Amino acid sequence: MLKYAIIFAVISLVAGVLGFGGIAAGAAGIAKLLFGLFLVLAVVFVVLAALGIGAVKKAID
Template identity: 75%
Template sequence: MLKWAIIFAVIAIIAGLLGFTGISAGAAKIAKLLFGIFLLLFIVFVVLALLGIGAVA
């Protein structure tokens, strides 16, 4: 479960870097949206991992 949280964090960072550095206006809007979505998913997965709630391996 923590593996997924790390994956979402990396994707959020990449999307944020692409969107917040001014590559293009369209890419910035998409990156900001993806950044928000993946950041939210990252937080949810971290909380679930800390609570011990996860997928059965």
């Protein structure tokens, strides 16, 4: 997902340089959405991993 966010950001930059404002704005919006979704999922998975490690330790003891 981060890969697609970076791709859309690059598309937005190239379109902006070439003067395609509408396409650049659309691609930037998609890149922001994907990056935000990536951050939320990354935090959720880190929290789940932290909780899972504690659960495994409790189960072993």
